[in-house]
Amino acid sequence: MRSALCIYDLDQQAAEVLFATDAHIEAPNWHPDGYLIVNSAGRLYRVDMARPELTPIDTGFAQACNNDHGVSPDGQTLAISDRSRTDGSCIYTLPVSGGTPSRVTQQLPSYWHGWSPDGQRLAYVGRRDGPFALFTCQLDGTDETCLTDGFDHVDGPDYTPDGQWIWFNAERDGAVDLWRIRPDGTDLQQMTADSHVNWFPHPCPKGAHVLYLAYPQGTDGHPANRDVALCLMPADGGQTRQLLQICGGQGSINVPCWAPDGRRFAFMRFC
Structure with missing residues (x-):
């Protein structure tokens, strides 16, 4: 099965393949300098837009990275989730050009998903003494704060560009x-209530839309290689627009993938 790294253009309402490979690659981020970062087989790679190919990023001892990684708002730091030295996924930060990772989370497992717009806090999911929940912490791992309870599973948290909200997907009573x-854990609001299994919401950097992945009704978890839809909804909720159907799911848009201009985003499809 081939992996296709694609770019969707909202103005053109069309997607094009930037790079395709027989290697299994997942979870593109869009760096402010105009290149992409992806995961493959526990390693992270840079993909330049002008000459797309997989260029390894030096992550030091972290050789078992999962696909929960992303770039700080200033473009200088990379957050990764790795289990090379721990029994479960642990969050680290390192220079975006590569280097030695610095440990952030002491409690495991922890899976990174979002940076606050001011670059001072991380949003992530973790399991402590119950189901997976939404947490935030300072960059040094202090002040870990749980924002959610009462859900069977939480995943995919991502901040809005004004820092006023954290979006996430959550399962309750069989519905995802x-x-x-709010980042202080108040004003919880449900934003979808349809028959689909909805995952990985990503607010647009310009604040107008939220991109997300919709599985068919009855899907368990977020499996790979399924017929899924990439959808767009207004930032304050409302009518959803389906952009396209792809073969994907796990690895397609697990992490923030918008271009800084808010008119394009990167995603993976598999065929």
């Missing part, structure tokens, strides 16, 4: 919907 909550 999109939700948002």
Whole structure:
């Protein structure tokens, strides 16, 4: 099965393949300098837009990275989730050009998903003494704060560009919907209530839309290689627009993938 790294243009309402490979690659981020970062087989790679190919990023001892990684708002730091030295996924930060990772989370497992717009806090999911929940912490791992309870599973938190909300997907009573909550844990709001299994919401950098992945009704978890839809909804909720159907799911848009201009985003499809 081939991996295709694609770019969707909202103005053109079309997607094009930037790079295709027989290697299994997942979870593109869009760096402010105009290149992409992807995961493959526990390693991270840079993909330049002008000459797309997989260029390894030096992550030091972290050789078992999962696909939960992303770039700080200033473009200088990379957050990764890795289990090379721990029994479960642990969050680290390192220079975006590569280097030695610095440990952030002491409690495991922890899976990174978002930076606050001011670059001072991280949003992630973790399991402590119950199901996976939404947490935030300072960059040094202090002040770990749980924002959610009462869900069977939480995943995919991502901040809005004004820092006023954290969007996430969560399962309750068998339904997986999109939700948002204030960074202080107040004002929880349900944003979808349809028959689809909705995952990985990503607010647009310009604040107008939220991109997300919709599985068919009855899907368990977020499996790979399924017929899924990439959808767009207004930032304050409302009518959803389906952009396209792809073979994907796990690895397609697990992490923030918007271009800084808010008119394009990167995603993976598999065929």
